Amino acid sequence: MDSLYPWLQPLWTQLQKALTQDRLPNSIMIESADGLGEQQLIDALGKALLCSNSTDEGCGFCHSCQLFAAGTHPDYHRLMPLETKKQISVDQVRELNRFAAESSQLSGKRVLVVTLAEQMNSSASNALLKTLEEPPSQCVFVVLTHAKSQLLPTVVSRCQQWHVSPPSIEQTQHWIAEQSLSVSDLALTLYAQAPLKLNEFTENQSDELASLIKLLTKDNLLVEQSKIVAILTSEPQRSLEQLSIVLHMALRHFAQPYEGLETILTPVCNRWDFGTLSRMVERLDIMRAELRAHPGLNTELLLIEWLTYWHE
Ligand SMILES: [Zn+2]
Incomplete structure (x- = not known):
């Protein structure tokens, strides 16, 4: 996973450790400030969870990894606000829940990602909470948020918490130089x-x-x-x-x-x-x-x- 932004690496290392030791529960929450490219981390995690060869990183070669790379993995479902709307609606969460209740297409895990979870309205939050309280087997929920304090506390407490630390100024300067950006x-x-x-x-x-x-x-x-x-x-x-x-x-x-x-x-x-x-x-x-x-x-x-x- 050499393309990961450098500031995501420390958390990724921790997540990989948890994956290797099978310590990752079926609901986790990742809190990150906006502008850190945290979707990379979510993808790395999803790929690793679904890979049929390796536990802590997508191998890149198995059928699952290939589907993942093509963006067509049938067991990976990502929910985000619709472009025209600011909120995540209850219908969107219900669809996610239906997906969670189905069985895996590749007889493995299913990974369900909720991005920008703070944009769920209250009925959407409650619908998600219901599923988090009784998660279907072999499902991993990944909830990503930029504003944890705006989430239903019961949703937060259902999830294991992870946090992306922003880079230091030196790290950013270093990254800018590496990318040859003029800033x-x-x-x-x-x-x-x-x-x-x-x-x-x-x-x-x-x-x-x-x-x-x-x-x-x-x-x-x-x-x-x-x-x-x-x-x-x-x-x-x-x-x-x-x-x-x-x-x-x-x-x-x-x-x-x-x-x-x-x-x-x-x-x-x-x-x-x-x-x-x-x-x-x-x-x-x-x-x-x-x-x-x-x-x-x-x-x-x-x-x-x-x-x-x-x-x-
Ligand atoms: Zn693989």
């Missing part, structure tokens, strides 16, 4: 711990965020208020998330300076003291949660209110 300091600041998101960061976004940070480090914020608000309201969810990441990194930069990210983070730390910055990040994250929960809220007003705190 700006700002992009690295944002996605040091979610490297696969680097590709989605456009030049336009980068310019916007850079000017935003520059504005936020000026002496008088009220003078800059309309410019700041204009940048943040064009695509609020995305730009507020990016701002939040940079400010969180700046907070950590106070205690342990990030080598290679000084050009972005040091001006923020010079302009704001730790206490003020941490209160503002806290308020920013509350505002983001409110906007997610109530999309009808007036973003502009909330932002102006937020900026006046900075000014005090």
Whole structure:
């Protein structure tokens, strides 16, 4: 499995150990931040579970591994939100349950994967829970989530827990060099711990965020208020998330300076003291949660209110 992203390797090694020792239960949950390519890990696990030659890694040669590689393995079922919908519906989980109740096509295990499990609505969660409580024999459920706290606690407690640790900045820098990617300091600041998101960061976004940070480090914020608000309201969810990441990194930069990210983070730390910055990040994250929960809220007003705190 030499193509696995390097930051997935430690967890994969642990999972392989559990596979070898036959310690893996029939429901496991993998928690991972977005942007880590965790699907690779799920595929490696599915392939290993279904392989008829080997226990801790797909051999790549057996009938099962070949079907897996072709994406047509009849005993591997992956559930994810439909493209047009944000939620995983109860019908989708019922279909998964029906699949689980059938017998294996290759007289081995069946592997059922639920990706982005936090997007199950409550009836879908309950339907999954029912199956997890009485799992059909020879079925392994793999639940992947980016937000464990949003899952039904009873679903979480039914599963053995695994966690993908994000890479360190050094690891990401190393990976970037290996891939010969050219990445700006700002992009690295944002996605040091979610490297696969680097590709989605456009030049336009980068310019916007850079000017935003520059504005936020000026002496008088009220003078800059309309410019700041204009940048943040064009695509609020995305730009507020990016701002939040940079400010969180700046907070950590106070205690342990990030080598290679000084050009972005040091001006923020010079302009704001730790206490003020941490209160503002806290308020920013509350505002983001409110906007997610109530999309009808007036973003502009909330932002102006937020900026006046900075000014005090
Ligand atoms: Zn195989």
